[in-house]
Amino acid sequence: MQRSLFTAVSGLRNHQVKLDVIGNNIANVNTVAFKSSRVRFQDIFSQTLRGASAPLEGRGGTNPAQVGMGMTVAAIDTIHSQGSPQYTGNYTDMAIQGSGYFVVTDGANTYYTRDGSFSRAANGELVNSATGVKLLGWMADAAGEINTANPLGTLNIPLGEDYVAKATENITFAGNLDAALATGGTHTTDVLVYDSQGGVYTLTLTFTKTATNSWNWSVAIKDASGNSIASTDSGTIVFNTDGAPQSGTQGNVQANMTGVGVNNLNITLDFSGLTQLVADPEVGSTAQANYQDGFPVGELESFVIDTTGVINGIYTNGMIKKLGQIALAVFPNPEGLQKVGSNMYIMSANSGMARVGAPGSEGRGTIETSALEMSNVDLSYEFTEMITTTRAYQANSRVITSSDELLQEVVNLKR
Numbered sequence: 001m002q003r004s005l006f007t008a009v010s011g012l013r014n015h016q017v018k019l020d021v022i023g024n025n026i027a028n029v030n031t032v033a034f035k036s037s038r039v040r041f042q043d044i045f046s047q048t049l050r051g052a053s054a055p056l057e058g059r060g061g062t063n064p065a066q067v068g069m070g071m072t073v074a075a076i077d078t079i080h081s082q083g084s085p086q087y088t089g090n091y092t093d094m095a096i097q098g099s100g101y102f103v104v105t106d107g108a109n110t111y112y113t114r115d116g117s118f119s120r121a122a123n124g125e126l127v128n129s130a131t132g133v134k135l136l137g138w139m140a141d142a143a144g145e146i147n148t149a150n151p152l153g154t155l156n157i158p159l160g161e162d163y164v165a166k167a168t169e170n171i172t173f174a175g176n177l178d179a180a181l182a183t184g185g186t187h188t189t190d191v192l193v194y195d196s197q198g199g200v201y202t203l204t205l206t207f208t209k210t211a212t213n214s215w216n217w218s219v220a221i222k223d224a225s226g227n228s229i230a231s232t233d234s235g236t237i238v239f240n241t242d243g244a245p246q247s248g249t250q251g252n253v254q255a256n257m258t259g260v261g262v263n264n265l266n267i268t269l270d271f272s273g274l275t276q277l278v279a280d281p282e283v284g285s286t287a288q289a290n291y292q293d294g295f296p297v298g299e300l301e302s303f304v305i306d307t308t309g310v311i312n313g314i315y316t317n318g319m320i321k322k323l324g325q326i327a328l329a330v331f332p333n334p335e336g337l338q339k340v341g342s343n344m345y346i347m348s349a350n351s352g353m354a355r356v357g358a359p360g361s362e363g364r365g366t367i368e369t370s371a372l373e374m375s376n377v378d379l380s381y382e383f384t385e386m387i388t389t390t391r392a393y394q395a396n397s398r399v400i401t402s403s404d405e406l407l408q409e410v411v412n413l414k415r
Contacts, residue, residue: 003047003067004403010070011396014041015389017073022386025377033114033343034375035078036382042074080334083114083376085368092118092126094305095373098365100328103152103356104133104344112329112354114373115343124156131342137309137326144322146310148358155324157303157311164315165198167263168294174273175287177207177215179243185209187285193221194294195262198317200224203253203267207287213239213246213276219253221265231255231265239276295319307366309359328364329354 018039028034050065085095094116101112119129126135136152187207204220215237221229237248249272255265298317309326332352337345360366
């Protein structure tokens with residue numbers, strides 16, 4: 001009878017553990033990126049009253065007679081299935097679609113989390129607004145290139161503090177050169193270009209008709225004060241009988257910027273979009289630049305994060321430049337991660353080593369901005385488990401009551 005008492009006590013004790021886990025799941029039903037847990041039981045050793053015997057001399061064998069000694073908790077598993085993303089409207093909130101964990105640090109230790117509720121701190125770094133841990137990734141170099149082979153570092157977005165400019169390197173032209181223009185006639189068009197520090201210049205391109213279907217072009221460059229800048233290169237464009245460019249569709253302009261303190265201008269001209277057709281006499285030639293890739297000075301005013309975690313800075317001059325990229329980590333066994341609170345995990349002996357890389361590569365998920373991952377707790381399942389656990393607890397308590405009554409009867413035999 002004492003066996004039944006201790007067996008029932010093990011049932012009470014371990015079902016209480018399961019109820020604790022269920023209660024924690026329900027308490028975290030609205031916790032961002034919370035991963036629910038489940039309890040698995042197993043029986044413990046059994047007392048063998050009679051061993052098994054083999055068939056012998058025409059008799060069949062007998063099975064072992066054993067009395068179980070109760071149960072215990074076999075494991076408490078963390079279920080890392082993905083929770084539903086919920087739109088928040090906050091552009092620094094991030095949810096991971098698929099596998100992967102954000103890599104964060106408190107300055108001393110590295111943690112992993114699915115909680116993407118980040119914000120921009122006073123110093124420009126992306127941090128978790130509740131705990132202050134910093135999001136890790138890779139910053140871009142001065143040219144906007146990102147090398148994911150570099151060590152991880154914090155991500156800084158210097159709004160209002162970063163300025164960029166870009167020298168003009170390419171100009172494309174479109175429009176028509178009047179085929180009816182007499183030999184020696186000209187057409188002139190202007191386009192603004194920029195040096196490596198954002199200084200603005202006027203590039204004047206003059207087309208001169210030299211023969212049927214043939215035009216020469218030449219360049220003059222002046223700064224904002226009207227001073228001429230020494231430049232080289234001219235060329236010839238030849239059109240076929242249909243008016244389409246036949247040769248000379250590309251040119252190059254080089255300008256010596258000595259004394260200005262900037263890099264020399266080196267601009268490629270693309271004339272492949274020009275035509276030579278007879279124009280309306282009232283309109284004449286319309287050839288002009290329709291694109292140049294330089295930018296004046298611009299200030300970083302905002303940023304966006306794409307699905308691969310690349311942070312793109314948007315400047316007041318219209319320029320977009322890569323500022324950095326967010327890192328994600330995946331594990332051979334994510335269920336082996338150890339919870340440390342605040343929606344964060346650390347590696348354990350059974351999680352395997354973190355494989356850190358860019359989102360969207362090697363099985364890592366992608367990033368959705370303006371959204372947060374919700375808890376994966378299923379309330380209907382948890383309430384069902386709570387009911388069955390409560391009933392199991394009551395049943396074990398009844399076993400204790402019944403065993404106590406039997407013991408009471410044995411004690412009363414002496415009367």
